[in-house]
Amino acid sequence: MTPRMPGRLRPPAGALRPPEFTGRLHDARTATAVGRWLGAAFAVCFLTGLVSHYLQHPPDWLADRLPARPVWGYRLTQGLHVSAGLVAIVLLLVKLWTVYPRLFAWPPVRSVRHALERLSVAVLVSGALFEVLTGLLNIVQWYPWPFSFVPVHFAVAWVVAGSILLHLAVKAPEIRAHWRRLSPGTLALPAEDVRDRRSLLLGTVAAAGVVTVTTVGQSLTPLKSLDLLAPRHPDHGPQGLPVNRTAAAAGVSAGALGGWRLEVVGPRPYDLSLDGLSALPQTRVRLPIACVEGWSVEAEWTGVRVRELIERAGGRPGVDGLRVTSLEVAGSYRVMEMGTEYAEDPLTLLALGLNGRRLSLDHGFPARIIAPNRPGVLQTKWVHRLEVR
Incomplete structure (x- = not known):
């Protein structure tokens, strides 16, 4: 049976006929069911992405107020960000499959309002595809584009969030009509169509579950033995930790x-x-290191408390922050700013050792920063200069 499309007209005689689609799974009810899950995944990605961005690039008024607790905070939020993003890829593909026949509706534009609606959908779809694709390539650290990933990914996230809200507002009556299991006025479907929809949704859940289970072990270490598809394994690398750079x-x-x-x-x-x-008093702490690519692992670090180095240089406890400079030749994070909450925290170290051994060169020898609730790109390696702000 061909799904009914309200207001659909036949093309004029002799014109190129659009494809005909059969099967009830290309309908609004299926799209709504998948859309609920996709919306939740994008909401998690957006909120956790805000956390990640503002921890890395805080405005001046926020820089000295960023919390150093809980120590596992960034590990949790960025793990959720990457896991939800990978699930969103599955859900987005299924969602597009359910609605793509509408791209061939005739006539393509019926009114100014309809044209604006289609334009908003085009922005939403292209933005969503851009976000999940660039996010996926960032996980594997492949950047085949000429622009900087972080600011563009962040900006497009706002465009996608606005497009989703606009789409929900425009489609609210239709979404409301298909939200419940069987809404008033909705025709009961044949048993075989109900089974097909149930099979599609169960298959979608299963695919999302497989993607999650086989990748989340890079941050949820109890599941690391199932970490088959993620580009990082928490135990693989020098001194038992992965290395990005x-x-x-x-x-x-x-x-x-x-x-x-x-x-x-x-x-x-x-x-x-x-x-x-x-020769200075050494402190031993156990902290996770968590990277924007989604992997994280807890390790034992040994070094000198940063606040003691600041005080020795005449810095004011609880007032002065820190600027850290690396020996890196170039890079966006060669110079790192550290607010007072981090600089004063007793767990923030200029680390010299990792897991009971001297730092390896790839892990930042001779000294690196390690701090709680902090993105890995800000745990500066190869430190050679500390400047009290």
């Missing part, structure tokens, strides 16, 4: 570190050799 990629070589000294700039500036830094 190697020393070679950052332009840092062991030979260039022979005369390394830590420079601390403040009212009472000083510098320390690695031996001098190692």
Whole structure:
């Protein structure tokens, strides 16, 4: 049976006829059922994406108020962000499959309002596809485009969020009519159509579940043995941790570190050799490191508390933040700003050791930052300068 499309007209004689679609699964009720799940996935992605963005790029008024607790906060939010994004790929493909016959409705535009509605749908679909595709490629760290991923992905997220709200407002009556299991005025479907819809929805849930179970282990370590499809495994890498940016990629070589000294700039500036830094009181903490690509793992870090280095340079406890500079040759995060909440936290270290051993070069030797509830890109490696703000 061909699904009825209100207001559909036949093309004029001799014109190219649009395709005919059969089967009741290309209907509004199926689209609404899948759309509810897709909307929830995009909502999780949007909210957790805001957390990630503002932790990485806080406005001035927020920089010194970002919370360092809970220590696992960013690990949770970014894990949810990536997991929901991967599930959204499955749901978006199914949603597009249920509604694509409408692209061939005749006439393509029936009124100004209809034209605006189709334009809003085009923006929504293209924006959603852009977000899930670029997000997926970011997970595997492949950037085949000429623009910077972070600001563009963030900006398009707002466009998609606005498009979803506009789409919900325009389609509200239709969504309301198909929200319940059997709304008043809705015709009962033949048993075979009900079974087909149920099979489609169960298959969608199963596909989303498989994607989740085989990728979430990169951040939910109890499931790491099932981490089959994620590009990172929490146990794979030097000293038992993954590495995103190697020393070679950052332009840092062991030979260039022979005369390394830590420079601390403040009212009472000083510098320390690695031996001098190692001679200071050492603190051992257990903290997760969580990256924007979605992987995270807890590890044991050893080093000097950052607040003690700030105080030694004449910084004011609870007032002054920190600017951290890496030996990286270039990169967006070569210089990192740290607000007072992080700088004052007793768990924030200039780490020298990882899991009971000296840091490897790829993990930031001779010294790196480790702080609670902080994106991995801000856990600066190869630190050579601290500047009290």
